[in-house]
Amino acid sequence: xxxxxxxxxxxxxxxxxxxxxxxxxxxxxxxxxxxxxxxxxxxxxxxxxxxxxxxxxxxxxxxxxxxxxxxxxxxxxxxxxxxxxxxxxxxxxxxxxxxxxxxxxxxxxxxxxxxxxxxxxxxxxxxxxxxxxxxxxxxxxxxxxxxxxxxxxxxxxxxxxxxxxxxxxxxxxxxxxxxxxxxxxxxxxxxxxxxxxxxx
Numbered sequence: 001x002x003x004x005x006x007x008x009x010x011x012x013x014x015x016x017x018x019x020x021x022x023x024x025x026x027x028x029x030x031x032x033x034x035x036x037x038x039x040x041x042x043x044x045x046x047x048x049x050x051x052x053x054x055x056x057x058x059x060x061x062x063x064x065x066x067x068x069x070x071x072x073x074x075x076x077x078x079x080x081x082x083x084x085x086x087x088x089x090x091x092x093x094x095x096x097x098x099x100x101x102x103x104x105x106x107x108x109x110x111x112x113x114x115x116x117x118x119x120x121x122x123x124x125x126x127x128x129x130x131x132x133x134x135x136x137x138x139x140x141x142x143x144x145x146x147x148x149x150x151x152x153x154x155x156x157x158x159x160x161x162x163x164x165x166x167x168x169x170x171x172x173x174x175x176x177x178x179x180x181x182x183x184x185x186x187x188x189x190x191x192x193x194x195x196x197x198x199x200x
Contacts, residue, residue, distance in 0.1 A: 002034035002133045007199070009170040014108065016132040021046035024101040027053040028092060029073075030114045032082070034134030035106025036064030042103065043071050054092055056085055058110065082110055089114065093121035105131040109139035109150060112177030125174065136198055141178040142166055148178055154195035156184040165192045 006016075019042045027049055029039050036057060043050045054075040059065055069076055079085030102118050104111040111130050119125050137151040140159075147161025155168035159181065166181030173180065185191050 002037060004132060004136055004199070006132070006136075012172045013170045014112070014130070014172055014174075016111070016130045019103050019105060019129050019131045021049050022101045022129075024099050025052060026097060026099070027101045027103065028056070028096070029053050029103045029105075030056045030089065030110070031104070032058040032106035032110040032134075033060040033062045034064075035104075035110070035131075036062065036068055036133075038105035038131045038133050039103075040064075040067060040071075047071075056089060056092075058082055058085060058106075082113055086117070089117055090121075093118060093123075096121070102128045103131075104128060105133055107135050107137065108132065109137070109177070112139060112172075112174070116174065116177045119174075138168065138198070139178045140166065140168065140181045141173065141176055142181050144183060148176075149181075152181075153198055155198055156193060156195055157181070168198065 019038050021042060031039055050071045050073050053073040055068055055073045056077050057068055058079050058081060065078055077088050102123060104114050115125055115128050118128055137153045140149045140152045142159040142162060142164065144164055145159065145162035147159055149160040152168060156165045157168060158165055165184045167184040169180050169182060171180040
């Protein structure tokens with residue numbers, strides 16, 4: 001299993017559940033990497049749901065593609081990255097009918113960005129199911145230069161844009177689909193703690 005129990009945190013930090021079948025004429029399932037496991041679990045609960053589902057999957061080097069295709073969803077799309085899949089996602093949301101059920105699973109970065117797209121399309125965030133699976137790496141925004149660094153696994157980390165060393169905070173922006181990083185040595189320049197792996 002690739003589930004991880006996140007420790008309790010502040011209110012802005014996302015909380016994830018477990019995907020559950022919901023009634024509906026159409027279902028949009030978006031996953032990356034080990035998120036495929038949650039789709040397979042959902043299919044085991046309700047095969048009829050998958051027959052009406054559009055799956056968008058980003059493998060990230062995993063080998064779940066054949067298992068997902070074997071579910072025989074109504075539509076299946078596989079992309080090399082979230083960015084490469086974005087036009088497909090926007091097209092699906094733009095042509096969705098009322099009652100579309102949205103399921104997001106996999107990494108926090110994927111779920112946050114896909115949730116943001118769905119919300120911009122008019123789907124309230126409370127109507128979108130999420131289940132975390134796989135990597136605990138974070139999508140971080142530097143509050144100083146506003147740059148986004150993907151797949152952050154250590155605290156502190158170095159901003160990929162401005163080079164500052166940033167403290168990994170639990171403060172989360174749903175609008176940006178990113179956690180916020182603040183300069184760790186702002187009051188004592190050069191005093192940078194050794195990085196430690198998140199949740200270790």
